[in-house]
Amino acid sequence: MQYKLKLYNTLTNNLEEFVPFNEHSIGMYVCGPTVYDRAHIGNARPAVVFDVLYRLLKYLYGNVKYVRNITDVDDKIYKAAKSRNISINEITQNTTKMYHDDMAALNVLPVNIEPKATEHISNIIEFIQRIIDAGSGYISNNHVYFDINTFNNYGLLSNRTLENLINGSRIEISQNKNNPGDFVLWKPIDDEFPVGWESPWGKGRPGWHIECSAMAHKYLGTSFDIHGGGCDLIFPHHENEIAQSYAANHKLMAKYWIHNGHVMINCTKMSKSLGNFCTVREMLENFDGETIRLALLMTHYKSPLNFCSNVLQQAQNILDKWYKAIIDEEIKETNDVDINILNSLLDDLNTPQAIRTISHTIKNNSCINIVINTCRKFLGILTKDPNEWFHYSTVNENWVLEQIELRAIAKKNKDYKEADMIRNILLAKGIRLEDTPTGTKWKRD
Ligand SMILES: [Zn+2]
Incomplete structure (x- = not known):
């Protein structure tokens, strides 16, 4: 390798040299949007940041498999569909299309694989079953929970103890859980959310964390190079992904955990x-x-x-x-x-x-x-x-006034080439200048 890429790894809290598992095939998974509303700037930042990393990895290694999921099953989606009186399908399809359009406008390249949770329910069910078989999942009142006490390294990514994690965050309180920090892998249908799929644990839907573990595993294998996302996902989402994937595969899910700031x-x-x-x-x-x-x-x-x-x-x-x-x-x-x-x-x-x-x-x-x-x-x-x-590009008044001032300075310095160029640029934007004894005036064509 001619070049050395250094990346800050949240898992080790260190700036590390990037050494892939296989130089001929790089794997990267980034958590994608939950599709119920237009992308905001907080969704755009990871998309743009990991797009730059993707472009760089492609230049350095050639073959990069970039997977970014679409979360299309979530309580927020159901609530949004209900309040707008449209179907879940309609809201997720429209929002996904809008997300693609918005990211394309930001010159974000399409990813290689964009798995949707609803199209991977059988993979998710299979993954949950492996966690249960490994002794890390338990069934309680039609829910399946992950038992965090079975994973000694829980808190590794966020560098906090279990006690600190539980005290410092909003954890769903439920009598179904053995431990307050346990999190849901599968939940049953209810009046609030009547949509679901058949499973060995009854009709229901997957929890959010499990979809990333199951889909990353399907497309990138047991251990892959880079897992990314916003720093707000470190806990609990990524911490839970690590725990689930370790329980199912007995291996650390990804080598480098990269997070963009708030x-x-x-x-x-x-x-x-x-x-x-x-x-x-x-x-x-x-x-x-x-x-x-x-x-x-x-x-x-x-x-x-x-x-x-x-x-x-x-x-x-x-x-x-x-x-x-x-x-x-x-x-x-x-x-x-x-x-x-x-x-x-x-x-x-x-x-x-x-x-x-x-x-x-x-x-x-x-x-x-x-x-x-x-x-x-x-x-x-x-x-x-x-x-x-x-x-x-957008014209606003302050910008025009700034250009007029720059042109005046150029003329004062006898840099007529620069002054003419500014006039022409403004003209190209439909702004016409008129030099009068009281100064330069401007109008839109
Ligand atoms: Zn995720």
Whole structure:
């Protein structure tokens, strides 16, 4: 292996060199959305972060099997379908389609396998049976529970003791359980949720955690390379996946556990200035998908991200600057990659560092062709024709005023080429400038 990829492994709390089980076939599983509502920015962050990792792994190893599930059985789905008076099928199919559209707008590549829980009920039932046979599952009042006392390493991923885990979280209280920390593998139909499948334990539905263990096992085997998701999934979801999979297979489910940080949204502030745009679709009405993508990648994936309109505006300014600088370049496709950008990504996906490198290189007008190709390949940005970018990217008044000021500065510095370019970019966006004795005025065409 020519390059060394380093990734932060939550399981060991260490930055580790990535050494796959098999260099010729890399396996990665990422927990996907529960499909009952439009994707919000908290769903978009892991999709974009793991898309960058997927692109990098494909470059390094060639063959990568990327599995991301669709949770299409859940109490939230049933409640949403009931309140909107539509069928469960309709809501899950429509929401899945909207999720695909929104992620495509963010240049997220399709994954290799996207298993749906409802299409894998027999695999899930079989997996639960193996857990029961291994002595780690028990039946109580038509439910099947996982007995966490049978797994000595419970708490390994979140690095907490069982007592701390139970005290510090909202655990469903139930008289059916032997231990408050035990979690459900199968639950019976009831008045609240009358939809279910036949099973050895009666008609019912699987718990959420078990679907990931069963489907990851089906497509990636007993132990695979990378399991990812948002850090809010570490406990209980991923902790439970590890316990279940160990009980069924006697092996650690995955070698590297990668988690992206929280997304914080200052909703009040955002809705005040730009309307409520917590969902990706609403943001796309005001910003290009590449802008949202860059805004997500400007912060390192492990750090918390405070997502607000300023971050989006900052991302748009950067992309405007980059597209402006390459407007006259003829970009040719090449397999060569910029080593500085690649090195940043090899260092635990350091996208902020990669973005600084791109800015620096574009500013110095050096090796632009390779940088643009590298940027497209790994980061999924600068994929558009610059003229198209300036035509379609959103125009808002502050941006126009900023451009007028930049043009005035350029004219003052006798940089007429720059001044003309700014005028032309504005023109391409349908903004006409008029120089008057009292200053430059603008109007929409
Ligand atoms: Zn999962």
